Amino acid sequence: MSIYGVEDFLARAKAYIEIGDENALRHACLELRFSLESIVYQRLRKIGDKLPRSVYKSWQPQKALKLLLSFEPRADQDITLDICVETVDGAPSGNRQHIGDYKMFSVKWLNKSYNKLGKFLHLTSLSEDDSPPQINATDLQEILDEIERVSTASLVLTMNSxxxxxxxxxxxxxxxxxxxxxxxxxxxxxxxxxxxxxxxxxxxxxxxxxxxxxxxxxxxxxxxxxxxxxxxxxxxxxxxxxxxxxxxxxxxxxxxxxxxxxxx
Structure with missing residues (x-):
């Protein structure tokens, strides 16, 4: 299982996208939103007890990730962590050992994708009657692919007090x-x-x-x-x-x- 534990959400989303009709795609949107929320909220919890959950428990992921970025400006950027192995005399050998990879959505992508998914979880508003938003399996697959990429992270880093x-x-x-x-x-x-x-x-x-x-x-x-x-x-x-x-x-x-x- 991945460190974010979103496999079940993604598996159901994939199945609904493969079915492809409007009803199934709406269910896929819900599973994808659950995946986004799970990843962002778990990342925020890593800050620790100094930030009570009551601060962000009712927030949508965009606001939660924005809060995280205010604390850690690089929190939405991928990071690869390596360490340099020392020689017997304590000097750096030049050989590096890979520790793991941190991966996260960009705020811009998260805002766009989360809002797009949300459009299909509600009835069409009166202002959209003439041109209702069209649900698209290709768009949902692209969102799923990005969530899968982030879910393969092997590290969750927090670097602030x-x-x-x-x-x-x-x-x-x-x-x-x-x-x-x-x-x-x-x-x-x-x-x-x-x-x-x-x-x-x-x-x-x-x-x-x-x-x-x-x-x-x-x-x-x-x-x-x-x-x-x-x-x-x-x-x-x-x-x-x-x-x-x-x-x-x-x-x-x-x-x-x-x-x-x-x-x-």
Missing amino acids: ITAVACAVCKSDMYVSLSQIEEGSVVECYKDSCGAKHNIVKLDEGRFTADRIGFQSVPCNKCGKSFSIEDVKHGELKDCWNCSQTHVVGWGYSAWPIPEKSTV
Whole structure:
């Protein structure tokens, strides 16, 4: 069995693709989605206990893999691991021993393929009545081939350390990796109702801060707690993460200094 254990999903998908009618191909889509989810979620679990499953258990694979990439920028790239064998005197011999291969989907491919499979797991929407999406056995076979390629990996690598830090807005745990600290990344709160952005600023001796510098928060009109509005567009609705009070956010401007009213 492969390290990801998706053989049963792929075997059923192959059988459905061989049958080839629309009903069978829809079942193949479901099995292929299960395969993608299994591989991505297992890869994310390898980060360890520092990233609780509650952070990503309800996420679709695209968002989960994006999170993984924020921690490990090369996590969606194939890697071959070899070691150099030493001679008796401790000098490198030049002979290499193959340890294994790490394989993973690219984010771009995963986004495209996962969404394509999803189109055929629901009834056609009203907007698609005139040109419903066409399920295609050839497309499904190409997706299956890529999943099979990744499933032949012999290694699952994780190469980062992760630290928990409180969101400056809602106080929920966020998770910051060593690579994000080194690169001075922008990290978002994982709580969907918050999503506040933070600048990661490296200090000394491995320390860092998560600052809201350059980002905007306003107090809730009901509970008074601050909520982030940096990604809110003019006229958009935004719920308070604490009490769920809905707000409408609008931008405006005026001359400065404010002109004095003329008197007659």
